Amino acid sequence: MEKKTKGAWLLAQSRSLDGYSGAGAARLENISYSGKIGRLYNLLRRHSDEASTFTISQQIIANACQLNGIEKSSRQVGLQVLKEAGRIDVAKDGSIAVLGATTQAVLEATAEIFEEQRPTGDEKAIIDLSERVSEKPVKRAEAEEYIADTHKLKAADATSLVDLSRMTALIDEEGERGRGILFNSHTFRDGKYAQKAFYVLEQLQPAERARMTEVQEKLTNQGALYDADVERLLGKDLYIRLVSVGIFDRMEVSNATESVGYISSPADFQKFGRPFEEDPIDDAKALLASLTYGQTRSHNVRGRITMPEALIRKLVMGEEVGNRGVRAIGEDYRELEARQVIETTERSPGRFTMRLLKKDVGELALTIVRGVSAAQEAVVMDGSPARTFKGPDAARIEIRPKNNIADRRFIHDALDRLRSGG
Incomplete structure (x- = not known):
C-alpha cells in the first residue's frame, strides 16, 4: 500500500x-x-x-x-x-x-x-481490510479468513477485530451473522463511481432508476442539492437507501437554530484521482459547504457571495478577500478557522477579511463550484451565521441505524452485486 x-x-x-x-x-x-x-x-x-x-x-x-x-x-x-x-x-x-x-x-x-x-498485526489488518472493502464489498467470512492468513491472526482474533471495527465505525456491515457483507464510506470514492453506480441502478425498478438518474444529472450540473429536494425527487425510501449505501454523500451545515443538509456525489473530486486521498478529513467539503451557505442564505447587508467561482479563484491565488471588511466573514467561517483552512482578520469593529491557508483545499473546492449558479438549492437556512459542518461519514453513520428491514435488504443486495461484479 x-x-x-x-x-x-x-x-x-x-x-x-x-x-x-x-x-x-x-x-x-x-x-x-x-x-x-x-x-x-x-x-x-x-x-x-x-x-x-x-x-x-x-x-x-x-x-x-x-x-x-x-x-x-x-x-x-x-x-x-x-x-x-x-x-x-x-x-x-x-x-x-x-x-x-x-x-x-x-x-x-x-x-x-x-x-x-x-x-501490531491487528492494526495492519484493519488498514488492509479498510482498503480492501473500499475497492469492493467483501463477505465477512472471507474478510476474516483473509486477515487471519495475511496478518497471522488467530481465527478468534480476526473475528473480534472485525467486531471492533464495526463498533468504532471503521468498517460497516450489512446482513445477518454468517452472511454479512463488509463495506465502508469510501466504496464509491475510488475512481470507479460510474461502474459501481450502474450495478445499483440495475437492481432498481424503472421508475426508481429514472429518479436516481435525474438526481445524478442535477448534481453534475449544479454540484450540490438541498437534501429535502433530493428526498422529494427520489422518495423517502430510495433516498435513505442510496445515502446509506454511499452512492450519494450527505453533508450538513449548522447554525445556532437548525441543521440543514445537502447532497453531493462521491465522484466530484475524481478528476484529482482518488477523492479519499485528496480530501481525507473533508477540509474541501467544509469549504464548499461554508461558501454555499454564504451564496444561498447570507443577506446582502452581511455580505452575500454572488460569484463563488471568482471568490475561490481569488483565495487560491493567495489574495485577501473582503475589501475593507465584511461581517459575514467573521461569522460564517468559524469551522474553516478551526480547521485552519482560512484565516480571518478584523479590519474594523465587526468587519473581517479572510485569506486561504491551504491552496490545495481551495483547488479541490473549485472542482465542485460550477459558474455563478452553483448549488443554488444547496442550503436553505434562516439566514443566521453558519457554525459547524458535518461530513458524509458522520451523516451516514447517523442514517444507518434508521434503516428498516426493507432498507437493509436493498443495501445487502446492492453490496452483493458490487462484490460479485454485477
Missing part, C-alpha cells in the same frame, strides 16, 4: 477512534496516535509552496487543537515528533515554523510515524 493511501486511512480512522474508549481501544492505539499527529500536522500546514516557511503562534496552535479534539498532551508529543522528523521548528516562545507542505506530505509523514511505532 502506498504511503499516501495508508496515511489517509490513519487520518480518517483516528477521528473515529477519538470517540471510542472501550476495552478494545488499546488494540488500535498506534492508529490513534499516528493519525492524531497527522491531523495536527494538517492543522499546521499552510499554502503548498514547499519553498515558503510560515510561523504560527503558540496561542493559535493551542486554540486550533482544542477545537479539533487534540488535547494538550497529544499536542506536545505531536509537535516534538514533527520537530524530530524535520517537519517543523519550535521557537523558544512556543511558536512554530512550518515549511510549506502539501496534503501528500501530511499523508506520507503520518504513514512514516505509524511505521515507526512498530504497529
Whole structure:
C-alpha cells in the first residue's frame, strides 16, 4: 500500500477512534496516535509552496487543537515528533515554523510515524481490510479468513477485530451473522463511481432508476442539492437507501437554530484521482459547504457571495478577500478557522477579511463550484451565521441505524452485486 493511501486511512480512522474508549481501544492505539499527529500536522500546514516557511503562534496552535479534539498532551508529543522528523521548528516562545507542505506530505509523514511505532498485526489488518472493502464489498467470512492468513491472526482474533471495527465505525456491515457483507464510506470514492453506480441502478425498478438518474444529472450540473429536494425527487425510501449505501454523500451545515443538509456525489473530486486521498478529513467539503451557505442564505447587508467561482479563484491565488471588511466573514467561517483552512482578520469593529491557508483545499473546492449558479438549492437556512459542518461519514453513520428491514435488504443486495461484479 502506498504511503499516501495508508496515511489517509490513519487520518480518517483516528477521528473515529477519538470517540471510542472501550476495552478494545488499546488494540488500535498506534492508529490513534499516528493519525492524531497527522491531523495536527494538517492543522499546521499552510499554502503548498514547499519553498515558503510560515510561523504560527503558540496561542493559535493551542486554540486550533482544542477545537479539533487534540488535547494538550497529544499536542506536545505531536509537535516534538514533527520537530524530530524535520517537519517543523519550535521557537523558544512556543511558536512554530512550518515549511510549506502539501496534503501528500501530511499523508506520507503520518504513514512514516505509524511505521515507526512498530504497529501490531491487528492494526495492519484493519488498514488492509479498510482498503480492501473500499475497492469492493467483501463477505465477512472471507474478510476474516483473509486477515487471519495475511496478518497471522488467530481465527478468534480476526473475528473480534472485525467486531471492533464495526463498533468504532471503521468498517460497516450489512446482513445477518454468517452472511454479512463488509463495506465502508469510501466504496464509491475510488475512481470507479460510474461502474459501481450502474450495478445499483440495475437492481432498481424503472421508475426508481429514472429518479436516481435525474438526481445524478442535477448534481453534475449544479454540484450540490438541498437534501429535502433530493428526498422529494427520489422518495423517502430510495433516498435513505442510496445515502446509506454511499452512492450519494450527505453533508450538513449548522447554525445556532437548525441543521440543514445537502447532497453531493462521491465522484466530484475524481478528476484529482482518488477523492479519499485528496480530501481525507473533508477540509474541501467544509469549504464548499461554508461558501454555499454564504451564496444561498447570507443577506446582502452581511455580505452575500454572488460569484463563488471568482471568490475561490481569488483565495487560491493567495489574495485577501473582503475589501475593507465584511461581517459575514467573521461569522460564517468559524469551522474553516478551526480547521485552519482560512484565516480571518478584523479590519474594523465587526468587519473581517479572510485569506486561504491551504491552496490545495481551495483547488479541490473549485472542482465542485460550477459558474455563478452553483448549488443554488444547496442550503436553505434562516439566514443566521453558519457554525459547524458535518461530513458524509458522520451523516451516514447517523442514517444507518434508521434503516428498516426493507432498507437493509436493498443495501445487502446492492453490496452483493458490487462484490460479485454485477
